[in-house]
Amino acid sequence: MTTNGHIPLQPIAHPGPLAGRRIIDFTWAWAGPYGAMLLALLGAEVIKVESRTRIDHSRQRSLAMGAFRGGVNQAPMFNELNLNKLSIQLNLKQEGAKQVVRDLAATADGAIDNFRPGTLDKLGLGYAALREQREAIVMVSASALGASGPERNYTGYAPTFAALAGLAYLSGAPDEPPLTMGGSIDLRAGTAAAFAMLAGLHYRDRTGRGQFIDASSREAIAMHMGEEFLRVSLRGDDGERLGNGHRAWAPHDVYRCASMHEPNGAAASNGEAWIAIACRNDAEWDGLCETAGLDHLRADRRFRTGLRRWKHREELRAPIEAWTGEQSAQAASEALRAAGVPASPSMWGADIHASAQFQARSGGVAIRPPETRQRTVLAPPWKFSETPAAIVAPSPKLGEDTHFVLGRMLGYDQERIDALHAEGALE
């Protein structure tokens, strides 16, 4: 599917499960915009409220955002995280802009923001104000550490949430410092916020009641590893960093390969080739030994049982890598899977896009964001048989839909729109 050029001057027609639902999107950076984008991929009409006076910094080139050159409509990060949305430019410090938000709220099912707690309230646009316009509105307010508690005003980005949630402590190799992660952490927080909104919208369908939802990015990460807290509660000890290892199984790791595809061929798109192999029982171990010509290991006392393999797991690396080092990751994976052994090349970037599985499942969608060249982005991760989630429009240019929203959606006449321009409400 290819979506070319500009968003048509009509609400985006979408076949998804949230078709007909309208969401006001006050979010910026990564986590919030991704959460709102999930709603847009599911078919909601998501109107992103943004401003030149307080620009979504994923539209800007910055130290943390990689080296792209170009304007606010050409940022790869922004264009990945705001698909299917409309953009209205509003300077929320101006009274006229606030009135636009109130008018939009009167027509909206939900609103989502990821400002510091209280920021929208100070602008007179918090839940209480929106609810006056639409009693059953569902509002998700996502912040670093939640809207209550002594640290509610603390700020953060993805890596700090991972640190605060306990995930960084558990991530990394056993003998190395803890690892945090980047964007993936934000996308987890965004997914949790989208989930909270969906739950609120369904509850509203059933009961007619809206609600305010206080979402914490730190808790979003902690929620993905709840069993580690239960462990502390029931045993008194913290978990440990395992890298690619497992508490009970071996071999269970990644091994260097000669190449990604052909023997002696090119490395993966990141310049390396690795294969992940996991043996969870004797049958999978036997399958590995047969496939890799490691029958002498099968006969070795050190590796005869699962427990012994685990105890001597460091000694397994050299012989396994002696085999994988001569193979392409792809060929070794195929051979191992045919023998019933879980195995996969460690994939990245273009390798994923090129894989047969990705192509067969239509995992990529070609889009052409305005003012930049065509790119392939990941399709939505759910396949619905009746109400397909879909990418129907690229991320919007800054303020691309301002006139459409004001004129067609809210019914403002040109004189009123001109007056808003004149007072600086549409900057």
Next chain:
Amino acid sequence: MTAAVRPTLLDGLRVVELATEVAAPFAGKLLADAGAETLKIEPPGGDSARRMAPFAGGRPHHESSTVFLHYNTSKRSAVLDLLTTAGKRVLRSLLGEADVLVTDWTPSCLAEAGADPETLRREHPRLIIAALTPWGLDGPAAEWPSSALTRAHASGAAAGVRRNLGADGGSPIMAGARVHEADAGLALALAIWAALIARDTTGEGQIVDVAAVEAMMTIDRVDISIAANDGGPPPIMRSGRTSFGGRMDCADGHVITVTPQPHQWGGLLRAMGDPEWGFDADGKLRDRLEISDTAQAAIDEWAGARTRDEVYRLLQTESAPAGPVLRPSEVMASEQEQLRGFFEMIEHPDVGAASYTQFAADWSETPRASRTHAPRLSEATSEIAAAHLRPWTPAQARRAGVIA
């Protein structure tokens, strides 16, 4: 604290779960914790998660796996052999009354149990059939063997962990705990909720097909896409330490700080007492890239002379985004999470009282607290058999090997 008087998000919804280990059970748990009446059908011997370490009390037992206990709160359990004719009949009967089927069975297993999605879709038009399989219901990989490790690496998630934080050299690496599997479960839960909303409008159920590997990809979608479209990996933050943030090695632990915006970098410098090297003759912030060596050395020295918690407070006081690297036990003890009630004490008949995480958001009308403990193996089997295997008695069903 009685659940009966307080509305929940999913009052009256019925869910049947045919799933094991972590990913799909996480979706089932989120529905169950939100108030759905959730029946987990376990194979004879139980969900293999019951055998996953670590165990409460340190002794392996099918009621004491911390993994099972976490991913199955608020559910009930019945043990049923779905390869028997009568077992299949019970499943059909249960699905006739259900709103949602959560499953992680591959297409061939579902077909063998007489529960292939297309057939179920025809027979139960309002049913939402939510399938989370490693590679999806179609495509060449649908039946490939896989494990949590190989799925994470197949999805690019493991490369994403390494690429973004950059241990020097070394291999791609998975994130800790079972985060990637939980990602897949949360993606499925999101789709189920969306399908419920669609059903509010259309009255129709549907098949929802989620591939765990694709769900994991989407969590790293920005970096994967930039690498694929723009060539090469995104810039690596060496050892997680750069002139605009990263890992600070304090006297007793680590703080992560990220200050991409000038005012945040300024906040970091204020926290350090406005060192001279940070400013030009006019008192303006100097370009960070020009002074990165000086800055990094000074930051290392400053952080190294202070405790983790002191550095965290100093930075946050100046609005510089920062977070201490906390152990899970420290997260639990934090005043912030104690006051927010993120951890809920739940009593279990075998392992006793313990702290369970809540969902990461709290709803004003339907507060997140108040769930029940994970089910004991087979606790609801007799009741299910009595209701769905008439005219057999549970004892007859047990003798026939349908239930255990």
